[in-house]
Amino acid sequence: MSNMKITLVRGLVNSNAKQRATVQTLGLRKIGQSVIREDTPANRGLANAVRHLVTVEEAD
Known part of the structure; x- marks a missing residue:
């Protein structure tokens, strides 16, 4: 399976x-x-569900 990198870009x-x-x-x-x-x-x-708070990228 591939991986994804999730980064928090906005505060909570x-x-x-x-x-x-x-x-x-x-x-x-x-x-x-x-x-x-x-x-x-x-x-x-x-x-x-929190797509407005995070960015998702493909990761190896």
């Missing part, structure tokens, strides 16, 4: 509790922090 100040929990589930804490996750439908769905 005005986000609701569900969005904060989603970002925490992805393993992100600070603006600019990146994580590498497998490109699965579950991880794609998490990233899609």
Whole structure:
């Protein structure tokens, strides 16, 4: 499977509790922090739920 790199690019100040929990589930804490996750439908769905807060790129 391929991997994807997810980077938090916006803060969580005005986000609701569900969005904060989603970002925490992805393993992100600070603006600019990146994580590498497998490109699965579950991880794609998490990233899609907070697409206005993160950027997603392909990673090797």
